[in-house]
Amino acid sequence: xxxxxxxxxxxxxxxxxxxxxxxxxxxxxxxxxxxxxxxxxxxxxxxxxxxxxxxxxxxxxxxxxxxxxxxxxxxxxxxxxxxxxxxxxxxxxxxxxxxxxxxxxxxxxxxxxxxxxxxxxxxxxxxxxxxxxxxxxxxxxxxxxxxxxxxxxxxxxxxxxxxxxxxxxxxxxxxxxxxxxxxxxxxxxxxxxxxxxxxxxxxxxxxxxxxxxxxxxxxxxxxxxxxxxxxxxxxxxxxxxxxxxxxxx
Amino acid sequence: xxxxxxxxxxxxxxxxxxxxxxxxxxxxxxxxxxxxxxxxxxxxxxxxxxxxxxxxxxxxxxxxxxxxxxxxxxxxxxxxxxxxxxxxxxxxxxxxxxxxxxxxxxxxxxxxxxxxxxxxxxxxxxxxxxxxxxxxxxxxxxxxxxxxxxxxxxxxxxxxxxxxxxxxxxxxxxxxxxxxxxxxxxxxxxxxxxxxxxxxxxxxxxxxxxxxxxxxxxxxxxxxxxxxxxxxxxxxxxxxxxxxxxxxxxxxxxxxxxxxxxxxxxxxxxxxxxxxxxxxxxxxxxxxxxxxxxxxxxxxxxxxxxxxxxxxxxxxxxxxxxxxxxxxxxxxxxxxxxxxxxxxxxxxxxxxxxxxxxxxxxxxxxxxxxxxxxxxxxxxxxxxxxxxxxxxxxxxxxxxxxxxxxxxxxxxxxxxxxxxxxxxxxxxxxxxxxxxxxxxxxxxxxxxxxxxxxxxxxxxxxxxxxxxxxxxxxxxxxxxxxxxxxxxxxxxxxxxxxxxxxxxxxxxxxxxxxxxxxxxxxxxxxxxxxxxxxxxxxxxxxxxxxxxxxxxxxxxxxxxxxxxxxxxxxxxxxxxxxxxxxxxxxxxxxxxxxx
Numbered sequence: 001x002x003x004x005x006x007x008x009x010x011x012x013x014x015x016x017x018x019x020x021x022x023x024x025x026x027x028x029x030x031x032x033x034x035x036x037x038x039x040x041x042x043x044x045x046x047x048x049x050x051x052x053x054x055x056x057x058x059x060x061x062x063x064x065x066x067x068x069x070x071x072x073x074x075x076x077x078x079x080x081x082x083x084x085x086x087x088x089x090x091x092x093x094x095x096x097x098x099x100x101x102x103x104x105x106x107x108x109x110x111x112x113x114x115x116x117x118x119x120x121x122x123x124x125x126x127x128x129x130x131x132x133x134x135x136x137x138x139x140x141x142x143x144x145x146x147x148x149x150x151x152x153x154x155x156x157x158x159x160x161x162x163x164x165x166x167x168x169x170x171x172x173x174x175x176x177x178x179x180x181x182x183x184x185x186x187x188x189x190x191x192x193x194x195x196x197x198x199x200x201x202x203x204x205x206x207x208x209x210x211x212x213x214x215x216x217x218x219x220x221x222x223x224x225x226x227x228x229x230x231x232x233x234x235x236x237x238x239x240x241x242x243x244x245x246x247x248x249x
Numbered sequence: 250x251x252x253x254x255x256x257x258x259x260x261x262x263x264x265x266x267x268x269x270x271x272x273x274x275x276x277x278x279x280x281x282x283x284x285x286x287x288x289x290x291x292x293x294x295x296x297x298x299x300x301x302x303x304x305x306x307x308x309x310x311x312x313x314x315x316x317x318x319x320x321x322x323x324x325x326x327x328x329x330x331x332x333x334x335x336x337x338x339x340x341x342x343x344x345x346x347x348x349x350x351x352x353x354x355x356x357x358x359x360x361x362x363x364x365x366x367x368x369x370x371x372x373x374x375x376x377x378x379x380x381x382x383x384x385x386x387x388x389x390x391x392x393x394x395x396x397x398x399x400x401x402x403x404x405x406x407x408x409x410x411x412x413x414x415x416x417x418x419x420x421x422x423x424x425x426x427x428x429x430x431x432x433x434x435x436x437x438x439x440x441x442x443x444x445x446x447x448x449x450x451x452x453x454x455x456x457x458x459x460x461x462x463x464x465x466x467x468x469x470x471x472x473x474x475x476x477x478x479x480x481x482x483x484x485x486x487x488x489x490x491x492x493x494x495x496x497x498x499x500x501x502x503x504x505x506x507x508x509x510x511x512x513x514x515x516x517x518x519x520x521x522x523x524x525x526x527x528x529x530x531x532x533x534x535x536x537x538x539x540x541x542x543x544x545x546x547x548x549x550x551x552x553x554x555x556x557x558x559x560x561x562x563x564x565x566x567x568x569x570x571x572x573x574x575x576x577x578x579x580x581x582x583x584x585x586x587x588x589x590x591x592x593x594x595x596x597x598x599x600x601x602x603x604x605x606x607x608x609x610x611x612x613x614x615x616x617x618x619x620x621x622x623x624x625x626x627x628x629x630x631x632x633x634x635x636x637x638x639x640x641x642x643x644x645x646x647x648x649x650x651x652x653x654x655x656x657x658x659x660x661x662x663x664x665x666x667x668x669x670x671x672x673x674x675x676x677x678x679x680x681x682x683x684x685x686x687x688x689x690x691x692x693x694x695x696x697x698x699x700x701x702x703x704x705x706x707x708x709x710x711x712x713x714x715x716x717x718x719x720x721x722x723x724x725x726x727x728x729x730x731x732x733x734x735x736x737x738x739x740x741x742x743x744x745x746x747x748x749x750x751x752x753x754x755x756x757x758x759x760x761x762x763x764x765x766x767x768x769x770x771x772x773x774x775x776x777x778x779x780x781x782x783x784x785x786x787x788x789x790x791x792x793x794x795x796x797x798x799x800x801x802x803x804x805x806x807x808x809x810x811x812x813x814x815x816x817x818x819x820x821x822x823x824x825x826x827x828x829x830x831x832x833x834x835x836x837x838x839x840x841x842x843x844x
Contacts, residue, residue: 191335194335
C-alpha cells in the first residue's frame with residue numbers, strides 16, 4: 001500500500017508578516033520556512049501507519065509544489081521518514097494551480113491513500129485537498145481527526161459539530177486531515193537526517209495551469225492594545241474599566 | 250606578513266587573513282541547519298517547559314532528558330559511526346552546542362556528557378575501551394562525567410592527591426582520594442578519573458564505573474546557579490579499578506586533561522551563544538511590552554544602548570567561535586594528511602594547536618554572556634530581581650561560565666603564555682616579526698594609515714593592533730625575561746588586547762565576507778556592529794597599551810611605543826550612538842535576535 005502526503009512549504013508561524021509591491025505581495029526576505037503544521041501531522045500519521053506491522057503500508061511519498069528553496073522542507077520530511085519525494089518546480093500561486101500540479105504529478109502512481117492537511121498556515125485557503133481529489137476522481141473526506149487501516153478498508157474519525165462520527169470507506173481516497181490526526185509532529189533524528197540526503201527527490205516540471213485568483217491587497221490587523229493587569233482584590237476597578245474605558249458593559 | 254599555508258593556532262598575531270580564509274555562520278549547509286533545528290525542537294518540546302522541575306532536580310528527569318537526546322542521536326554527534334555515532338564535523342558539534350546552550354542546567358549536563366564525559370575515551374581509549382563504553386554513551390544508556398578537580402587542586406590541576414596503587418595480584422589499581430565539583434555525578438555511570446600512580450609526579454587517567462566497589466557520593470551541592478545540574482563530591486576508598494581501565498597509558502593524565510580542557514573551552518564559546526541569544530530575546534520582548542512615562546521602554550535611548558550592546562557582544566563572539574571551529578576542522582584534516590595518526594589523535598592535536606583561540610573564546614564568550622544576562626535583568630528592572638522571571642535564572646546560570654573550564658584568570662594568562670610559547674617553538678615567527686616592527690618604529694609612527702574606505706581603514710587598524718601587540722610582547726619579555734610570569738597584571742593587559750584583536754578581526758572578516766555574499770545594502774547593520782565594536786577595541790587597546798607601558802616604566806623606546814599606541818589606535822569619527830540605535834531598532838522591530 002502506498003501513501004502520499006502533500007506538503008506545503010510555509011513561513012514559520014512566528015514570522016513577522018511584511019508586504020511588498022504596494023502591499024500586494026508578502027515580503028519573503030529572511031523568512032524561515034517550515035512544513036505546514038497540518039501536513040506535518042499528516043506525515044506523522046502516515047509514518048505511524050507504516051511502522052505498525054499490522055498495516056500493509058510499505059511506502060510513503062511526499063509531494064510539494066515549490067521552487068528549489070522548498071527543498072529543506074522536503075528533506076525534513078525525508079528525515080522524518082518519508083521514503084521519497086516529488087517537487088513540482090513552480091511557485092505555488094493559488095489553490096487551483098497547486099492542486100492541478102499535485103494531481104498531474106501523481107496521477108499515474110496509484111496511491112492508495114492521499115493525506116492532505118486541511119489548510120495551510122500561510123493563506124489558510126482550505127481548498128487544495130478537495131480539488132486534488134476531484135482532479136484525480138477520488139473520494140474525499142474532510143475534517144478527519146483519525147485514520148485507521150484494516151486491510152484495504154479505512155476507518156476515519158471526523159469531528160463534527162457537538163460530537164464526532166466514524167466513517168468507513170474504500171481505498172483509494174483523499175483524507176483531508178486536521179489537528180488530532182497525530183499527537184505531535186516528530187523531530188527528525190540524526191539517523192533520519194543522514195539518510196535523507198540519500199533518498200530520491202524527483203523534480204518534475206509544472207504542467208500548464210492557470211491560477212484562478214490573484215492578490216490585490218494585504219493588510220495587518222490593528223495591533224492589540226496592551227493588557228492591563230488588575231489585582232483580584234480590586235474588582236470595582238475592573239468593573240469601572242470595563243464600563244468606562246472599554247465600554248463593553 | 251607571509252601567506253602560504255593554512256593558518257596555525259595563534260598565528261593570527263603575525264599574519265594577514267582574508268575574508269575567504271574564514272568560515273562564517275551564514276555558510277552553514279542545509280544538513281547542519283537541519284541538525285540545529287532538531288536540537289531546537291528537542292529543546293523547545295522537552296527542556297524549556299521543564300526548567301523548574303529540572304532546577305528542582307526532579308528524580309530521574311535530567312537522566313531521561315539525556316536518554317531522549319540519545320534517541321535522537323544528539324549524544325553521538327562527535328562519535329564514530331562504528332560506535333553508534335554520526336561523525337559530524339567539529340563545527341557541526343559546535344552548532345549543536347550553541348542551540349543546547351539555551352537550555353540552562355540541561356545545557357551543562359548535555360555539554361558534560363557529550364564533551365568531557367565521552368571524549369576522553371574517544372581520543373585516548375584503546376579499541377576495547379571504546380567498544381565497551383562509547384556505544385552506551387552515544388545512546389544515553391550510560392551517562393558520562395569527568396573527575397579532575399580536588400579540594401586542593403583546582404586551577405593547579407596537577408596538584409591532585411588522589412592515588413592509584415597496583416593491587417598485589419596486578420589485576421587492579423586501587424584508587425584513594427576525593428574529587429569535587431563533579432558535574433553529572435548524581436547519575437553518571439562512567440567517570441574519567443585522574444590520579445597519580447604510586448609516587449608519580451604526573452597524573453594518569455582511569456575509566457571508572459559507578460558500580461565499582463569503594464565509591465561514595467556526597468549529597469548534591471547547593472549552588473547559586475545551574476541548580477538542575479547534578480554536582481557532587483566523590484570519594485574513592487580502596488576503589489578497585491581493573492588495570493585494563495587505565496586510559497592512554499601511565500603518566501598521560503595531564504596531557505589528556507589539557508586536551509579535554511582546550512576542547513571544553515572552545516565549546517564553552519558556543520554554549521554561551523545559545524544562552525545569550527535567548528537572553529536577548531527575553532529582554533527585547535519585555536522592552537517591547539513595558540511602558541513607562543507613556544512610552545514603551547524600548548523607545549528609550551538608554552535601553553537601546555543596552556540592547557545594541559547585547560547584540561554586538563553576541564555577534565562578535567559568534568564570529569570568533571565559528572572561525573575557530575572551522576580552523577579546528579581544517580587542522581584535523583591537515584593532521585591526518587601529514588601524519589599516520591588516527592582521526593582521534595588528529596583531533597586531540599588540533600585542540601592543543603588552537604589552545605590560544607580556545608582560551609580567548611572561553612574568556613570573551615563567558616564575559617559577553619555575563620554582560621548580556623546582567624543587562625537583560627536590568628531591562629526588566631524590579632521585575633528582573635523577581636525569581637518568577639526567566640531572566641533571573643539566566644543571570645544566575647551564566648556566572649559559572651567565568652569559573653569552570655579554567656577560571657578566566659587562568660585563561661587570560663594562558664592566552665599570552667601559549668601565544669608566546671608557540672612563537673618560541675616557531676609555529677610562527679612571533680619574535681622575528683616583533684623585531685621587524687621594533688626596527689621600523691619610527692616609520693610606523695610617522696606614517697599612520699590614511700585609508701579612506703572603511704574596510705581598508707579597519708584592516709589597517711587590525712594590522713596595527715597586531716604590531717602593537719608584538720611591540721608590547723617584545724618590550725615585556727625583554728624587560729622581565731623569565732620573571733615575566735610574575736607580572737600578571739601586565740600579562741592581563743596584553744591578553745585583553747590580543748583577545749579583542751582576535752574577536753575584532755573575526756568580526757571584520759565576517760562582515761566583509763557577508764558583504765561579498767549579500768551585497769552592501771543587506772549588510773548595513775552588520776557594518777554598524779563592526780563600527781561600534783572596533784571603536785571599542787581601539788579604546789581598549791589604547792587604555793591597556795598605555796597602562797602596560799606606564800607599568801613597565803623605563804625601557805628602551807618607551808616614549809616611542811607610547812606614541813605608536815596613540816597614533817595607531819586612532820579610530821575616532823564614528824557615530825556609535827546612531828549605529829547602536831539602528832542595531833537596537835532592528836532588534837526591536839523583529840522582537841528577537843535575527844542577526
